[in-house]
Amino acid sequence: MGSRADKIGWKSATALVLANMIGTGAFTTLGLQLEWISSGLVLLLLWGIGGLVAWCGAVSYAELGTRLPKSGGEAHFLSEIFHPLAGFLSGWVSLTVGFAAAVALSAMAVGQYLSVWTGWSPMLTAVGSIVLLSLAHSFGTRESSRLQNVLTGMKLLLVFCLGLAGILLPAPASAEVSWSMESIDMLWSPGAAVALISVFYAFSGWNAAAYIVEEIKDPRKNLPRALVVGTLLVTGLFILLQYGFLKQAGAAALTGQIDVAQVAAEAMFGRQVGEYVSLLIGVLLLTGISAMIWVGPRVVRAMGDQHQLWRTFGQLSRGGLPLRATWLQGGISLFLVFTSSFERVLLYSGFVLQLFTFLAVAGLLFLRSRQPKAAGYASPGYPIPQIIFLAFSAWSLGYLLINQPLESLLGLLNVVAGLVAYYFDVSQDSSESSPQEAVSLKE
Template identity: 40%
Template sequence: MGFFPLANIVIANMIGAGIFTTSGLLMGDLNNPLLMLMLWLIGGIIALCGAISYGELGANMPGAGGEYLYLSRLYNPLAGFLSGWISFIVGFSAPIAASAIGFSVYFIRAFPSFPLWVHEQTGFSDFTLEKVLAILVITLFTSLHYRGLKLGSTVQNYLTLLKVVLVIGFIALGFAAGKGNVSHFASGNIFTTNLGDWKTIGLSLMWIMFAYSGWNAASYIGSEIKNPEKNLPRSLLLGTVVVMILYLLVNIVFIYAIPPVEMKGVISVGGLAMEKMFGITGGTVSSVLISFALFSSLSAFFNYRSACLLCYGKRWSFF
C-alpha cells in the first residue's frame, strides 16, 4: 500500500459525524466563536503531535499492530496484550457497530420515504430497519475487504475523495452564498481565568479530540505499507493536516452563517447552516453528509483494523 491510500485511510477515519454535530454543543458551553475556533486549532495541533509521534515509531518499528506493537517492544508484552484487547473491544468492534447504527439513522432521516416503503413491504419498524441496515452495511464492507487489500484500497480511495469533495463543496457554497455575517465572530462572552472557564475548555477539548480521533489509523497496517519508513510518517502527517484545515474551515462557515445565539445546543448544526444560507431543508442535507461520512469511515475501519487483528493472531497475543 502506497502513500496516497494511506493518507486516504487517515482522512476517512477522522472525518465522521463529529464535525457536523459537535460545534453547536461547544457554542452552548463556550459562548465565544473565536475561542471555539482556537480550541479546534489546539485539538488539531494535539492530533498532529500524536501523528508525528506515531510516524516516528512506525518508521523505526515497521509492522502491523499500531500501539500494540509499540507498547510490546518499548515496554512489556503485557502492555501490548492489554492494549490489544482494549483496541479489539473498545477501539474496533464498538466504533464499527456505532458507526453502522449512526449511518442507518441518518440515512433514514435523509430519505424518509424509504422506511415507509420498507414498512409496507416487510412490516419492519424504523427501529428494526436501522438494525437491518447496519448489519447489511457491515456485511457489505466485510465481503468487500475480504476480497483483498487492492480492491478495498481502491474503493476506499474513491469514497474518501468523494467525502472530501462534499466537505469542500459545503465550505465553498457557504462562502459563495454571501448570506452570513462576519460580526458573528465578534459576539459572545469574554474569556476569564476563573476555574469554571478552564473546566469548560477542558470538557470542550474532549469533544473536539473525539472528532479528531483516527489520526493513527495508518499505523495499524505497517506490514502492508511500501517503504514504511517514509510513507507512514508522511501519510499520518498529511492526513491530519488536511482534516485540521477542513475542520477549521467548516467551523468558520458555521459561525459565518449562524448567529452564535442560534447555534447554541444545536446538534444538526450543518443542517442549520444550510438552511440559513440557502433556505432549504437543512436537516436533509446534513443527514446526507453525515450518513456518507459514516459510510466512508466504516470502509476505513475494515481496511486497516483487520490487519491489526491478524497481527494479534499471528503472535498468539489474545490468550
C-alpha cells in the same frame, strides 16, 4: 508482509489518513461543544489546538513507526517499549472502542442524517444500519480500494465546499455567534477541556498509517510524510468547516444538535438542498461503518494468532469469513446504541482512545532515554511536540475525569476488563503449554 511491488507510496498512505480522519466527528461534534462553550472564537481555537496536538502526535508516531518498524500502531509500540500487557490493552481498546464504539457513533449520526429520508426514528435507522451491514459482510462483501478512494475524495470535496460556501455566503441576520476577545477566558475553563476531548475524537485517525508500517514503501521517508501532510490538510479543512457552520447557522440553532451539517446547509441553501446534503453525509457515513465492520473483525483474527482468548472469536467460517468476530463487534455496537446517548459514547470512547495515544507518545520519551540515537526519522523540535501533546491530553483527560466522571470511569472500567482478559489469556496459554512440556520431559 507483501513484496515491494505490493506496497503503497506516501500518496496512498496519506489517503488512508484522510479517510480515517474525515468522519463522524467533523459533522456532529460542534453541537455538543456549544453546550460547553458558547464562544465561536474559543471553539475555533479549540479546533486549532486539536490540529496542533494531532500534528504533535503525528511526528511522534512517525518516529515510533520508523524506530519500531512493524505494523500494529499503539499495540506494537506499547508492547515493545513497556510490556506485552500494555500492547494487549491497546488492542483490547481498539476492538471494544476504536471499532465497536466508533461504529455505534457513526450509526447514531446516520440515524439523525437519514431519518428525514427514511421516515424512521434515528434509533431504528442506527440499529438497522449496523444489522444490515453486519449481515452484508457475513456474506463476503468486499470494498475495493478504488471505491474507497472515490468515497474519500467525495468527503474531501464535501467538506471543502461546505466550508467555502460558509465563508463566502453572507451570514443570515438570525445567525448570532460571539467572536469577542472578551470570551477568551473560556479557553481555560473546565468546559473547554471537556469540549477538547470531542475535538480530539474528531481528529482521531491521524495515526492511521502507523498501523500499516510494513505495507508502506520506504517507511522512513513516506510514513512521516503521510502522517504530517494528512494531518495538516485535515486541520485546515476542519477549521474551515466549523467556521462555516457557526457563521451560517449560529450558535443557538446548532447547540445540542448532532446533524449540524444539515442545519448549516439549510441555513445556506434552503431546506431542500439541506436535505440532499443530509442524504449525502448519511451515505458517506454508512460507507465508513461498512469499512469498520470489515476491518474490525480482521483485527480480532490477527490478535487470535497471538492470544488464545481471541482465537475462538477469530475463527473463520467455511467461506473464510470471521463471522463470530463480526457479530461480536456488532453486538457491542448495538449495546452502546441501545444503552447510551451520542454524547456519552463520544466522551467515553474519546477518553480511552486519548489515554492510549498519551501512553504511546510518552513511550517515545522513554524510548529516547534508552536509545538516544537511532536510524530513522527524528521528530522535529524534540521534545517540545511531545510535551505539547502530553500536556493538552493530560489537561483534557483530567478535567473530563472530574467533570464527567461517569463516562471517564466507564472508560477505565473497560481497561480493567482488559486486564482481566489478559490474565485469563495468559492462564489459558499456560494451561495449554503445560501438557506439551510434560510430554517433552517424558521423551
